[in-house]
Amino acid sequence: xxxxxxxxxxxxxxxxxxxxxxxxxxxxxxxxxxxxxxxxxxxxxxxxxxxxxxxxxxxxxxxxxxxxxxxxxxxxxxxxxxxxxxxxxxxxxxxxxxxxxxxxxxxxxxxxxxxxxxxxxxxxxxxxxxxxxxxxxxxxxxxxxxxxxxxxxxxxxxxxxxxxxxxxxxxxxxxxxxxxxxxxxxxxxxxxxxxxxxxxxxxxxxxxxxxxxxxxxxxxxxxxxxxxxxxxxxxxxxxxxxxxxxxxxxxxxxxxxxxxxxxxxxx
Numbered sequence: 001x002x003x004x005x006x007x008x009x010x011x012x013x014x015x016x017x018x019x020x021x022x023x024x025x026x027x028x029x030x031x032x033x034x035x036x037x038x039x040x041x042x043x044x045x046x047x048x049x050x051x052x053x054x055x056x057x058x059x060x061x062x063x064x065x066x067x068x069x070x071x072x073x074x075x076x077x078x079x080x081x082x083x084x085x086x087x088x089x090x091x092x093x094x095x096x097x098x099x100x101x102x103x104x105x106x107x108x109x110x111x112x113x114x115x116x117x118x119x120x121x122x123x124x125x126x127x128x129x130x131x132x133x134x135x136x137x138x139x140x141x142x143x144x145x146x147x148x149x150x151x152x153x154x155x156x157x158x159x160x161x162x163x164x165x166x167x168x169x170x171x172x173x174x175x176x177x178x179x180x181x182x183x184x185x186x187x188x189x190x191x192x193x194x195x196x197x198x199x200x201x202x203x204x205x206x207x208x209x210x211x212x213x214x215x216x217x218x219x220x221x222x223x224x225x226x227x228x229x230x231x232x233x234x235x236x237x238x239x240x241x242x243x244x245x246x247x248x249x250x251x252x253x254x255x256x257x258x259x260x261x262x263x264x265x266x267x
Contacts, residue, residue, distance in 0.1 A: 001027070001141075002024050002025060002026040002027075002060070002173070003024070003025055003026075003048070003060050003061055003062065003141070003142045003173050003175075004022070004023045004024035004025055004048070004060055004175075005021060005022065005023050005044070005047060005048065005057060005058065005059050005060070006022050006024075006057055006058040006060075007020045007021075007022065007056070007057040007058065008020065008021045008022070008023075008044070008047060008055055008056070008057040008058075008059065009021075009055060009056040009057050010040075010043050010047065010053050010054070010055045010056075010196075011054075016196050017040050017043045017196050018040045018043055018044060018047075018055070018196045019196045019197050020057070020197075020198075021040070021044060021057075021191075021193070021196070021197075021198050022198065022201070023044070023048075023175070023191050023201070025142070025173040025174065025175050025189075026173060027141070027171045027172065027173050028168055028169070028171050028172070028173070029168065029173055029174070029188040029189065030164065030165075030168050030174040030175075030176065030186075030187040030188050030189075031174065031175045031176070031187060031188060031189045031190070031191065032175075032176055032177070032178055032183065032184040032187040032189070032190050032191070033045065033175065033176070033177040033178075033190075033191045033193060034177070034178060034179075034181065034184050034190060034191070034192050034193070034255060035192055035193035035194055035199075035255075036194070036259065038195065039193035039194055039195065039196070040193045040195070040196040041146070041177040041193055042072055042146055042177065043196075044177075044193070045069075045144050045145075045146045045175065045177055047059055048061055048142070048144045048175055049061075049067065049069035049144045050064055050067055050069075061142060062140070062141045062142050065093050065094070065138060066138070066139075066140055066141040066142070067140050067141070067142050067143075067144070068134075068135030068136055068137075068138065068140035068142070068143040068144065068172075069135060069143075069144045069145075069146075070128075070131045070132060070134075070135050070144070070145045070146060070148055071146050072146040072147045072150075072177075074131075075127075075128075075130075075131030075134065075135070076119040076122075076127055076130050076131050076134065077119060078118065078119050078120035079118065079119075079120065080118070080119060081115065081116050081117060081118055081119065082106065082111055082114050082115050082116070082117055082119060082122070082130055083102075083115040083116065085119055085130060085134055086098075086102040086105075086106070086133070086134060086137060087102075089134045089137050089138070090102070090137060093137075093138050095137065095138055098137060101137060101139075102133070102137060105133040105136055105137065106133055108133075108162075108163065108166070109129040109130070109132065109133050109159065109163060110126075110129070110159060111126060111129060111130060111133065114126070123153075123156075124151055124152050124153075124156075125152035125153050125155070125156025125157075125159075125160075126156070128148055128149070128152055128156065128160060129156065129159060129160060129163070131148075132145070132148060132160060132163050132164075133163075136163070136167055136172075139170075139172075140167075140172055141172065141173060142172070142173045142174075142175070143164075143167055143172050143173070143174045143175070144175050144176075145164065145174065145175070145176040145177070146176075146177050147177055147178065147179060148160055148164070148176060148178075149161065149178065149180060149183065150178075150179055150180075157180075161183065161186075164176065181250065181251045181252040181255065184204065184251055185204045185250070185251045187204070188203065189201070189202060189203055190202065190203070190204050190207050190251065192207060192255055192258060194258070194259050194262050195262075197262075199258045199259065199261075199262055200254070200258055204251050207251060207254050207255075207258075208249060208250070208251055208253075208254045210254070210258070211249070211253075211254045211257045211258055211261075212239060212257075212261065213237055213238050213239040213240055213257070214237075214238050214240075214241070215235050215236065215237050215238070215247055215249045215253055215257070216235070216236050216238065216247060217230070217233050217234070217235060217236075217247050218233065218234045218235075218236055219233060219234070220234060221234045221236070222234070222236035223236070225260070225265050226238070226260065226265060228256055230252075230253075235249075235253060235256075237253075237256075237257050237260060237265075
């Protein structure tokens, strides 16, 4: 059974937030959603998490008891301890025999020794790992993660990614919004949103291959509208046939160029 949305439309106060978006994820797959601020990522994930936003189109998600969701902020109860957070989830979802699984999840997340610590006193990375373990406690069929790794340290990012990969390996379908394009490159499929529209969808390599023109690397910026910084060098996009200085582009390059095209740059 696959989950997702077809021709999804959402508007707030008459202003479109999503305009006919499609996304499908199957058991064991990880789909990433990328795009700038205001692209519609959080709105899409809220719909996938079962929230009724008055949307149009087709939405296919499991029952709430078989769905795990981590919002962009929060996801834990700050005044409860780590163990109490897990117990609360178990009670809300009516889980039985959950303590062993909770222990395994907390151990894998490096949180087992903090069981009696209030969630408010956890570090940012620890808080996100706790939110992830809470979402996984009920063995969800669909796991929806909104910017799970944003703002955490590199080690926590790695541990969070390991949790997500393990969930997919056990057969969970995962949809994750991320601002880290290196994470998106490791997923089975990418959806690039821009102002509520899908600019590209497919495997990371398919999205990279979909952009027009070519990209060169330079020590100096070119035309402002077509240049962006990459480390100590600049990337410059050129419409038209590939030039002699064309380089292999990354998913980040592809996303930037496709957004340029959507904004009318180069036309």
